[in-house]
Amino acid sequence: MKWVESVPNFSEGRRREVVESIVEEAGQYEKVWIVNWSMDKDHNRSVVTLVGEPEQVINALFDMVKKAVSLIDLRNHSGEHPRMGAADVVPLIPLKNIKTSECKEYADRLAERIGNELRLPVYLYEKSASTPGRKNLATIRKGEFEGFTGKIKDDEWKPDYGPQDSIHPSAGVVAVGVREFLIAYNVNLATDNLEIANRIARMVRHRNGGYRYIKAMGVELKEKGIVQVSMNLTNFKRTSIYRAFEAVKMEAKRYGVPVLGSEIIGLVPLRSLVETVDYYLGLDDFNSNRVIEYQLMDILEKE
Amino acid sequence: MKWVESVPNFSEGRRREVVESIVEEAGQYEKVWIVNWSMDKDHNRSVVTLVGEPEQVINALFDMVKKAVSLIDLRNHSGEHPRMGAADVVPLIPLKNIKTSECKEYADRLAERIGNELRLPVYLYEKSASTPGRKNLATIRKGEFEGFTGKIKDDEWKPDYGPQDSIHPSAGVVAVGVREFLIAYNVNLATDNLEIANRIARMVRHRNGGYRYIKAMGVELKEKGIVQVSMNLTNFKRTSIYRAFEAVKMEAKRYGVPVLGSEIIGLVPLRSLVETVDYYLGLDDFNSNRVIEYQLMDILEKE
Numbered sequence: 001m002k003w004v005e006s007v008p009n010f011s012e013g014r015r016r017e018v019v020e021s022i023v024e025e026a027g028q029y030e031k032v033w034i035v036n037w038s039m040d041k042d043h044n045r046s047v048v049t050l051v052g053e054p055e056q057v058i059n060a061l062f063d064m065v066k067k068a069v070s071l072i073d074l075r076n077h078s079g080e081h082p083r084m085g086a087a088d089v090v091p092l093i094p095l096k097n098i099k100t101s102e103c104k105e106y107a108d109r110l111a112e113r114i115g116n117e118l119r120l121p122v123y124l125y126e127k128s129a130s131t132p133g134r135k136n137l138a139t140i141r142k143g144e145f146e147g148f149t150g151k152i153k154d155d156e157w158k159p160d161y162g163p164q165d166s167i168h169p170s171a172g173v174v175a176v177g178v179r180e181f182l183i184a185y186n187v188n189l190a191t192d193n194l195e196i197a198n199r200i201a202r203m204v205r206h207r208n209g210g211y212r213y214i215k216a217m218g219v220e221l222k223e224k225g226i227v228q229v230s231m232n233l234t235n236f237k238r239t240s241i242y243r244a245f246e247a248v249k250m251e252a253k254r255y256g257v258p259v260l261g262s263e264i265i266g267l268v269p270l271r272s273l274v275e276t277v278d279y280y281l282g283l284d285d286f287n288s289n290r291v292i293e294y295q296l297m298d299i300l301e302k303e
Numbered sequence: 304m305k306w307v308e309s310v311p312n313f314s315e316g317r318r319r320e321v322v323e324s325i326v327e328e329a330g331q332y333e334k335v336w337i338v339n340w341s342m343d344k345d346h347n348r349s350v351v352t353l354v355g356e357p358e359q360v361i362n363a364l365f366d367m368v369k370k371a372v373s374l375i376d377l378r379n380h381s382g383e384h385p386r387m388g389a390a391d392v393v394p395l396i397p398l399k400n401i402k403t404s405e406c407k408e409y410a411d412r413l414a415e416r417i418g419n420e421l422r423l424p425v426y427l428y429e430k431s432a433s434t435p436g437r438k439n440l441a442t443i444r445k446g447e448f449e450g451f452t453g454k455i456k457d458d459e460w461k462p463d464y465g466p467q468d469s470i471h472p473s474a475g476v477v478a479v480g481v482r483e484f485l486i487a488y489n490v491n492l493a494t495d496n497l498e499i500a501n502r503i504a505r506m507v508r509h510r511n512g513g514y515r516y517i518k519a520m521g522v523e524l525k526e527k528g529i530v531q532v533s534m535n536l537t538n539f540k541r542t543s544i545y546r547a548f549e550a551v552k553m554e555a556k557r558y559g560v561p562v563l564g565s566e567i568i569g570l571v572p573l574r575s576l577v578e579t580v581d582y583y584l585g586l587d588d589f590n591s592n593r594v595i596e597y598q599l600m601d602i603l604e605k606e
Contacts, residue, residue: 003599035598051598095595181595245584261585270573270596277576280583281548282564292398292484293573293591295338295354296306297600 001031003095004054004103005181006061007266010068011083013044018071023048025063029056036266042221044079045088047184049266051095054103058110061090062117069118069171074145080219084141084148085172091126091179096301103178104128111176115162121152121173122161128177130160137175138215145172183233183272184265185241186219187248190258194220197227200251204229204244211247213239226260236269242276270294304334304604306398307357307406308484309364310569313371314386316347321374326351328366332359339569347382348391352570354398357406361413364393365420372421372474377448387444387451388475394429394482399604406481407431414479418465424455424476425464431480433463440478448475486536486575487568488544489522490551493561497523500530503554507532507547514550516542529563539572545579573597 012018019039026032031053039046048064050057065087072086090110094103104127111122129135133156143151148167151157158164159173167173189197197218202208205216213235219228229248233239241264249259270288278286288294315321322342329335334356342349351367353360368390375389393413397406407430414425432438436459446454451470454460461467462476470476492500500521505511508519516538522531532551536542544567552562573591581589591597 005595033598033602035595036593051595051602096599241580241584259585261587263586264584264589264593267593267595267598270594273576273580273594276580276583277544281544281567281579282562283566284564286567288596290339290567290570291573291576291596292308292338292354292570293594293597293600295336295570296399297596297603299336299354300600300603303603 002054002098002102003051004057004098004106005049005051005093005095005267006057006091007047007049007093007182008061008064008090009088010046010048010072011044011074011077011079011086011088012068012072013039013041013046013079019046021071022046022064022067025067026050026060028063029060031056032060038265042079042219042223043081044077045081045083047266054092054098054106057092058106061110062113065090065114065120065174066118069120069168073170074172075170077145082138082141082144083172084143084145085120085168085174086170087120087174088141089125089137089175091177091182093179093181100127100178107176107178111161114174114176115159118168118171119163120168120171121159121163121166123173123175124160125175125177126179140175148173180235181269183236183241183268184231185233185244185262186228186230186265187245187262188221188224188226188228188260189252190260191227191255192220192225193257194218194227196252196255196257197229199255200248201229201231203251204231204247211239211243214244214247236272240275240279241268241272242279305357305401305405306354307360307401307409308352308354308396308398309360309394310350310352310396311364311367311393312391313349313351313367313375314347314377314380314382314389314391315371315375316342316344316349316382322349324374325349325367325370328370329353329363331366332363334359335363343384345382346384347380348384348386350569357395357401357409360395361409364413365416368393368417368423368477369421372423372471376473377475378473380448385441385444385447386475387446387448388423388471388477389473390477391444392428392440392478394480394485396482396484403430403481410479410481414464417477417479418462421465421471421474423465423471423474424462424467426476426478427463428478428480429482443478451476483538484572486539486544486571487534488536488547488565489531489533489568490548490565491524491529491531491563492555493563494530494558495523495528496560497521497530499555499558499560500532502558503551504532504534506554507534507550514542514546517547517550539575543578543582544571544575545582
């Protein structure tokens with residue numbers, strides 16, 4: 001079977017019943033499995049991880065986006081995390097037995113259907129981007145929901161699908177596209193000083209001279225009374241989790257701020273854990289094939 | 304499907320064709336998969352890892368033991384590793400959808416068949432042991448092949464199955480039983496002083512007051528000109544890999560000996576890696592379910 005993953009982000013992290021009813025939409029598909037979902041009050045955002053057969057996955061995604069559009073109103077939305085739509089971003093990731101090019105066709109079909117049937121402007125991003133300037137999600141999202149009423153009228157920011165000159169009044173716009181597996185990884189600092197988290201974020205991220213495949217920003221966790229360096233590792237094969245962790249720790253020393261720990265959001269590929277173990281235990285000649293569950297997966301997949 | 308693992312050890316590490324023909328015996332079973340095998344000249348021993356459906360696994364194991372009995376003659380055998388039989392030990396490990404108690408029934412049936420059909424005395428060990436004194440493989444094996452002609456006549460060492468008062472003339476005796484997943488884990492030291500490795504081994508192992516589920520000894524790696532603390536972690540859920548590593552590192556400091564790195568032998572359960580990553584990255588709320596390959600395995604397994 002062909003396997004894809006998707007990790008749609010929805011701009012709702014406080015009303016559990018809303019997130020649940022979005023997640024439930026995927027339940028009717030036989031070859032779609034919700035493997036994880038979580039919501040965050042501070043970010044006011046939820047992240048769902050699903051895997052399955054590509055045709056059914058894009059149908060499930062369409063239903064989920066439709067539900068989000070009907071239940072989330074960005075005109076009354078605030079949270080730490082930048083956002084431009086009720087369904088903010090819908091990535092498609094090739095997992096097994098499928099090429100990126102084929103994945104892109106599925107993403108295109110999903111984007112077209114969202115644009116036409118939900119009257120929601122869609123921007124293709126990352127590997128699906130129609131121009132180099134739209135590869136980066138952060139660039140597309142700049143100005144956020146509030147700024148998009150104006151931004152969409154700019155010739156440079158004509159949507160790839162859907163209404164061409166006005167956002168959806170309550171649901172804004174959405175980004176859809178094929179991307180590499182991305183690891184969302186946050187390191188918690190023993191301080192409530194957001195400026196320190198932001199400074200460290202700038203030191204480790206690519207944009208300001210840090211690691212090539214790290215995106216980062218400082219985030220306040222008000223409930224916990226701490227801040228975190230919130231990162232996206234956009235190519236875990238080249239910039240590993242342990243490297244991001246150690247880089248933040250190293251920079252934090254300068255401010256006399258201890259690192260409290262870290263959190264991985266959603267799912268990660270086994271290889272990213274193997275590389276972390278390799279580093280800390282000084283292993284060589286060890287790889288995913290040596291993990292019993294990987295062997296079982298491989299056996300079952302070939303059956 | 305029910306899944307078990309077995310890691311039979313055979314007393315042949317030099318004649319590749321012999322080991323290959325033992326391994327080939329498992330090839331005729333549809334629901335048995337060889338996931339790893341290796342042979343060691345110094346130890347003059349080979350280790351095969353197979354997984355599959357329990358009924359077929361015990362049949363495959365019987366065929367492999369039969370082949371080993373026909374091809375290996377312990378009267379002309381020498382090697383670093385202690386041994387008491389051509390097929391030295393045949394453990395059965397519950398992997399998925401099977402309880403220890405059910406696994407023990409399979410081990411019993413295998414043991415009985417080996418005893419009756421191959422005329423090979425069998426000792427049940429670990430969780431299958433008929434008396435507490437037979438839990439530990441090293442205790443059973445004491446005296447090795449050469450000593451067993453006498454040992455078997457001792458009332459205390461009557462075999463559980465097979466001939467009751469004489470060993471198989473060329474193939475000795477064999478241990479069969481259900482045990483926990485065992486992790487073979489070695490930490491390399493930047494010294495060629497075996498005494499230091501032995502001292503550290505004593506400090507970390509259960510027998511001398513160390514961690515409850517660590518067995519350890521010092522080993523010389525002559526080719527590399529270093530020594531290592533060679534360990535068996537007999538319950539990785541209670542004594543993790545990282546703990547063994549850090550314990551060795553801590554003791555090594557005392558001798559001013561740096562730790563060069565470490566090696567994991569054979570296969571490990573995903574959980575053992577997850578716990579190691581948890582520790583070094585200070586994660587909480589992370590577990591095997593968050594690994595994409597684990598999810599695929601789980602989905603495929605339920606199909």
